[in-house]
Amino acid sequence: MAKQHVTTTVNNDEFEFLCEPKASMLDVLRDELNLTGSKEGCATGDCGACSVVMDGRLVCSCLVLGVEMEGKSIETIEGMADGEKLHPLQQQFLDHAALQCGICTPGVLVAAKALLEKNPDPTETEVRYWLAGNLCRCTGYDKIIRAVMDAAKEMRAA
Amino acid sequence: MQYEAPQTLDAALSLLAGATGQARILAGGTDIMVQLHMDTTDPDMLVDIKNISELRAITETDGAFTIGAVTTGAELGENEAVKKMWPGVVEGLELIGSTQVQGRATIGGNLCNASPAADVIPALIAANAITNVVGPNGSREVAAEDIPVGPGKTSLAQDEIVVSISFPARGARAGDAYLRFIPRTEMDIAVVGVGISLEVDEAGVCTQARVGLGAVAEKALLVPEAAATLIGTSLDDAAMEKLAAAISAACRPINDRRGTIEFRTDVAGVMARRTAKIAYDRAVG
Numbered sequence: 001m002a003k004q005h006v007t008t009t010v011n012n013d014e015f016e017f018l019c020e021p022k023a024s025m026l027d028v029l030r031d032e033l034n035l036t037g038s039k040e041g042c043a044t045g046d047c048g049a050c051s052v053v054m055d056g057r058l059v060c061s062c063l064v065l066g067v068e069m070e071g072k073s074i075e076t077i078e079g080m081a082d083g084e085k086l087h088p089l090q091q092q093f094l095d096h097a098a099l100q101c102g103i104c105t106p107g108v109l110v111a112a113k114a115l116l117e118k119n120p121d122p123t124e125t126e127v128r129y130w131l132a133g134n135l136c137r138c139t140g141y142d143k144i145i146r147a148v149m150d151a152a153k154e155m156r157a158a
Numbered sequence: 159m160q161y162e163a164p165q166t167l168d169a170a171l172s173l174l175a176g177a178t179g180q181a182r183i184l185a186g187g188t189d190i191m192v193q194l195h196m197d198t199t200d201p202d203m204l205v206d207i208k209n210i211s212e213l214r215a216i217t218e219t220d221g222a223f224t225i226g227a228v229t230t231g232a233e234l235g236e237n238e239a240v241k242k243m244w245p246g247v248v249e250g251l252e253l254i255g256s257t258q259v260q261g262r263a264t265i266g267g268n269l270c271n272a273s274p275a276a277d278v279i280p281a282l283i284a285a286n287a288i289t290n291v292v293g294p295n296g297s298r299e300v301a302a303e304d305i306p307v308g309p310g311k312t313s314l315a316q317d318e319i320v321v322s323i324s325f326p327a328r329g330a331r332a333g334d335a336y337l338r339f340i341p342r343t344e345m346d347i348a349v350v351g352v353g354i355s356l357e358v359d360e361a362g363v364c365t366q367a368r369v370g371l372g373a374v375a376e377k378a379l380l381v382p383e384a385a386a387t388l389i390g391t392s393l394d395d396a397a398m399e400k401l402a403a404a405i406s407a408a409c410r411p412i413n414d415r416r417g418t419i420e421f422r423t424d425v426a427g428v429m430a431r432r433t434a435k436i437a438y439d440r441a442v443g
């Protein structure tokens with residue numbers, strides 16, 4: 001199977017790689033680019049653990065082919081903190097203990113950041129619907145929702 | 159597997175026509191990627207049609223909209239003009255999956271995946287939508303209800319592409335709606351889905367109606383008998399009873415873990431009444 005050459009931008013860094021045509025973007029991020037923050041919970045679009053932003057749209061990286069990254073700009077969890085300084089969402093997740101095992105957390109954070117960029121003042125219902133594609137087996141969601149609401153408040157005040 | 163992302167419709171058509179073995183069209187990939195992962199498909203070639211400009215455009219001439227086949231749920235939800243004219247169609251597309259899936263899932267992909275429970279198809283049928291199909295021998299127009307022929311099966315040839323979906327212009331007193339029944343409030347597959355589009359006169363009497371019904375047969379159905387119960391009425395209680403009866407009569411569902419035959423048949427009638435009321439309120443304005 002002939003591999004295809006792909007040039008893409010991830011978290012503002014340019015990457016070039018040879019891609020197996022059937023590999024998903026999630027496979028590429030984790031195995032080729034060593035960006036293992038995005039997790040595989042299902043590989044069928046159901047859990048959201050692999051969430052990334054591609055050209056401004058929140059997507060499941062398991063539902064995108066690696067070869068479709070050509071020419072695109074991708075944001076993953078690795079681009080969220082500013083060096084050592086955590087993003088307000090990340091800090092609120094720690095403060096609220098909004099994670100336990102942490103498998104869902106990168107996807108939830110990426111999805112929540114995409115929401116707050118589009119809607120800085122969401123209602124709780126809007127947060128719950130926006131995050132409906134991010135499954136969490138541990139927290140029962142409540143702490144996640146509270147952390148997102150408080151991060152939104154903090155970011156509006158900043 | 160070979161992956162191609164042609165920039166023009168002609169290039170896509172020649173790739174499909176010249177393919178040796180199985181070639182499949184890739185739009186948003188939210189169905190195909192799952193099938194690849196589950197090993198239920200193993201194509202020799204994927205032709206990614208997302209970069210072709212004709213498939214991306216949304217245009218309007220004298221109230222008639224044409225929506226490019228690769229328009230995603232997220233994109234259509236941001237189009238105020240389409241939302242105003244065809245809220246039911248937009249509702250159907252926006253019900254698909256999560257925010258993440260919305261960023262990818264296309265209107266053409268939902269139609270061509272031909273799931274009996276697909277959420278856009280009943281709304282397209284109700285809207286009297288026409289698909290613009292191109293193939294090696296030129297273009298043809300196909301009514302939305304004639305694209306699916308059975309679970310996962312369409313009337314399209316392997317080398318045909320749905321370019322866009324056209325919606326007829328209609329009067330000011332018109333409305334459509336789509337509702338589905340699912341056990342959860344989000345992220346589930348329809349147990350029943352109903353799309354209804356209707357027009358009313360100045361007195362609020364229904365003059366035209368179309369009804370699309372999903373998830374209760376091997377494919378989504380156009381139900382003219384149900385539409386007929388609405389025409390000439392103001393959707394009074396008697397008309398609603400007849401509508402529910404006509405809908406239930408059209409159901410030929412299967413038993414599965416989401417619902418029994420009896421449940422689906424009954425709920426279809428209930429959903430049809432609710433959908434008709436919303437479409438009517440929108441039409442009356």
Ligand SMILES: Cc1cc2nc3c(=O)[nH]c(=O)nc-3n(C[C@H](O)[C@H](O)[C@H](O)COP(=O)(O)OP(=O)(O)OC[C@H]3O[C@@H](n4cnc5c(N)ncnc54)[C@H](O)[C@@H]3O)c2cc1C
Nearest residue numbers: 045185186187188189190255264266267268270276277320
């Ligand atoms: C987590 C999850 C939840 C989902 N929830 C729902 C739901 O609630 N309701 C629902 O209806 N669906 C749901 N789906 C299914 C899927 O998202 C939709 O059917 C979607 O609209 C498919 O569009 P796509 O562009 O991603 O299709 P693709 O996967 O790209 O294609 C689907 C099929 O259509 C063919 N095709 C695509 N475009 C064309 C074209 N222009 N011309 C000819 N053939 C074409 C492809 O060859 C393929 O056979 C869900 C999927 C996932 C992963």
Ligand code: FES
Nearest residue numbers: 041042043048062
């Ligand atoms: S791994 Fe992509 S949605 Fe679960």
Ligand code: FES
Nearest residue numbers: 100104136137138
């Ligand atoms: S913290 Fe374990 S799945 Fe969410």
